Amino acid sequence: MAPRLPVPDLPVANHDDVDSMLSRKFGKEVANYFSGSPLNRVSFLRTDHTFLSAALNHSTTSFLLFNKLNPLTKDPTQLAFATFSDVKPLIGSDPYQQDEKEIVKAYNSSAFTPQLIFLGLDDRNKEGLVYKDAYRGAPFFALDVTPQKHIVAEAEKVIEKVTKDTGFTFAEGRMNLSLHAQEAAIYAEARHMLDWNSRNPFCAQCGQPTLSTNAGWKRSCPPTDSANLPGGATSTTPETPRERASCATRQGISNLSFPRTDPTVIMAVVSADGERILLGRGGKWPKYWYSTLAGFLEPAESVEEAVRREVWEESGIHVGRVVIHSTQPWPYPANLMIGAVGQAIPDGENIHLGNDAELEDAKWFTLEEVREALRVGTSGLGEDAGPGYKEGDLRLPPSTAIAHQLLKGVVHGGFLAGVVDRPSI
Amino acid sequence: MAPRLPVPDLPVANHDDVDSMLSRKFGKEVANYFSGSPLNRVSFLRTDHTFLSAALNHSTTSFLLFNKLNPLTKDPTQLAFATFSDVKPLIGSDPYQQDEKEIVKAYNSSAFTPQLIFLGLDDRNKEGLVYKDAYRGAPFFALDVTPQKHIVAEAEKVIEKVTKDTGFTFAEGRMNLSLHAQEAAIYAEARHMLDWNSRNPFCAQCGQPTLSTNAGWKRSCPPTDSANLPGGATSTTPETPRERASCATRQGISNLSFPRTDPTVIMAVVSADGERILLGRGGKWPKYWYSTLAGFLEPAESVEEAVRREVWEESGIHVGRVVIHSTQPWPYPANLMIGAVGQAIPDGENIHLGNDAELEDAKWFTLEEVREALRVGTSGLGEDAGPGYKEGDLRLPPSTAIAHQLLKGVVHGGFLAGVVDRPSI
Incomplete structure (x- = not known):
């Protein structure tokens, strides 16, 4: 053969x-x-x-x-x-x-x-x-x-x-x-x-x-x-x-x-009780638009460590457990996006933007807000939200973004649905 | 705080x-x-x-x-x-x-x-x-x-x-x-x-x-x-x-x-029936010593695609499902090892070393052989195997190698033990 x-x-x-x-x-x-x-x-x-x-x-x-x-x-x-x-x-x-x-x-x-x-x-x-x-x-x-x-x-x-x-x-x-x-x-x-x-x-x-x-x-x-x-x-x-x-x-x-590929971590962070999701936004994004936090993995970090460091640096949140969800090549110019879901530790949920000044805002959203945004509020950065979107509600990236897939993994059937529910051999 | x-x-x-x-x-x-x-x-x-x-x-x-x-x-x-x-x-x-x-x-x-x-x-x-x-x-x-x-x-x-x-x-x-x-x-x-x-x-x-x-x-x-x-x-x-x-x-x-980190995939591949594990060896390694296959992820590949490509190129085996297990920084000189477990597809288990000439040998081992090697046959490359090792039996890398952790994940309690059996939130 x-x-x-x-x-x-x-x-x-x-x-x-x-x-x-x-x-x-x-x-x-x-x-x-x-x-x-x-x-x-x-x-x-x-x-x-x-x-x-x-x-x-x-x-x-x-x-x-x-x-x-x-x-x-x-x-x-x-x-x-x-x-x-x-x-x-x-x-x-x-x-x-x-x-x-x-x-x-x-x-x-x-x-x-x-x-x-x-x-x-x-x-x-x-x-x-x-x-x-x-x-x-x-x-x-x-x-x-x-x-x-x-x-x-x-x-x-x-x-x-x-x-x-x-x-x-x-x-x-x-x-x-x-x-x-x-x-x-x-x-x-x-x-x-x-x-x-x-x-x-x-x-x-x-x-x-x-x-x-x-x-x-x-x-x-x-x-x-x-x-x-x-x-x-x-x-x-x-x-x-x-x-x-x-x-x-x-x-x-x-x-x-040989060609260079930069590993990048991108993560949906859920609260310790699993009821809310942390999202952040950049200063130049459309109004009400948020996404998952992300950043470059650094030398001598595991993916889990990079997730914890980036989330803390950008939002002040302390993440405990981290699960890798899926990966995405991103050719602008040379990234491998490693998508993960992290869980905040109970006494580490206070948002503090003062460490690294990358985000304009970071905020906890309910699962329901994210679910609704996935239903009617997604679009490309330069496009309008879908029909049914109500001005002032959360907007999110389209399905081609791994951020979208991570959030989908979290809000539909619990965040481990895409990771854990595999048929075992 | x-x-x-x-x-x-x-x-x-x-x-x-x-x-x-x-x-x-x-x-x-x-x-x-x-x-x-x-x-x-x-x-x-x-x-x-x-x-x-x-x-x-x-x-x-x-x-x-x-x-x-x-x-x-x-x-x-x-x-x-x-x-x-x-x-x-x-x-x-x-x-x-x-x-x-x-x-x-x-x-x-x-x-x-x-x-x-x-x-x-x-x-x-x-x-x-x-x-x-x-x-x-x-x-x-x-x-x-x-x-x-x-x-x-x-x-x-x-x-x-x-x-x-x-x-x-x-x-x-x-x-x-x-x-x-x-x-x-x-x-x-x-x-x-x-x-x-x-x-x-x-x-x-x-x-x-x-x-x-x-x-x-x-x-x-x-x-x-x-x-x-x-x-x-x-x-x-x-x-x-x-x-x-x-x-x-x-x-x-x-x-x-900015610093460069090279994503690398390393994978324990199990047979379609889950009974055997694929291992390979380099030409300069000690006798009977094998490890998991590995290779650099290339531009515009997901981790899963890189695993399938590398395994096929090095061993001729066709891998279907891939699950990411854990990651390891590896500073020689600049790697991020992304450890995965893959499963061969039923009609893709024939070993063929003729594509890429990287391995001296690749071979299917039973779970029991791997289990025994993890017990008595592990050591650093330049060291002797542990006490109890019988000449001619399989030798494997030490616990500091992600290859070892991947194999441990597979043979102790099924390969998904370390990945799936997480308490859900």
């Missing part, structure tokens, strides 16, 4: 569909928006240039294009994809022709190639690439077509080709996107990876320029440079590239070379 | 103590080794130079010294701490005298100051610092005393002072450390932070040198430089510092400026 990831075979649909399908297949797993990707990343093939060449130029291959981190879309709910022939003028006929060692050896810091990322194989497509009789599916890539450096003219041509007469546009700003769940997951992977590459053109260890390798999943610090550097070059031919200063990332493996 | 983190008031003890104390106080929370810090980080005070000055020079202040990332210890189970007067020759009488804006403005890339980190306040010490009548405890700092650059002589003097006639040594290598649980958590915070600073002397966004700020918790990319750079300086007086190239990290907030 060919290896196949047990990804649920979902129709492209909205968040609730993913949720219920995963529940049927995997038990009570809460699948949050931006997770649920249909792609098999086959991460071990990212260094296999024969595979990458084949994947690049297959009849089923799709390219998700980004202009300044904005994806090409058909409409706010659907991505648009380009073909290899669309992007060939920009990336050449085969950027994976050489193996990686040769590419590193030939490194030239004065060259600029648009960032290309291999995303994975969609094995739902039965016409997809078959590699080594073991890995199959339609290949997906992400490509940065932002007009910049010496690719301005070619990039603009590609942009014109994919937008002219198609109605496709580069969606500006995340508030204008409401992608169906599976495309949201593909978009999240692509955006996170393009953003990471664009933030790391230099090596934090030695300060020298880095090179994209591993099909976009690594930034290498090459030992030599074939460029004629202004004011400092000693070599003029590619045969005798300049030696660069030594760098610790070339000895062994350094996390600096 | 003064704000106080609800950290359990534990005696310095071993891992099992932390585990049972946390269980009593917080319900069935599994506290792994390296978590359970007694320190309140008061993270919002890291930019308050008045607080930092007071914390630095208090009668209860402790400095944990590191030489090449090795901590000063009394013996393998206990850290040794230095006083302000010990380190004053190296850091000066008050490195926090100026506020941060002034420090950034005065940035001079040719200066070198040893890395200093504020770790937190231990509020169990009733003689500790009291700040603004709200924050109290004995301050803890970490300091890098590695002899380097132009501090070689002063650093060597400090090292001599703290080791001569004390019997204290800088523990070499993590295999030689078996710190009591709470000191392990302090050490983990300090090591993670010192390592992060030492890996990031340059800005990955622009390639220019960075400056430690926020009491060691941030690396800033200053807009000017007062150094006389060799071959390129245009200014000679600090009054007219050289403007540096622009950098995106100075506009708004960039994650590059």
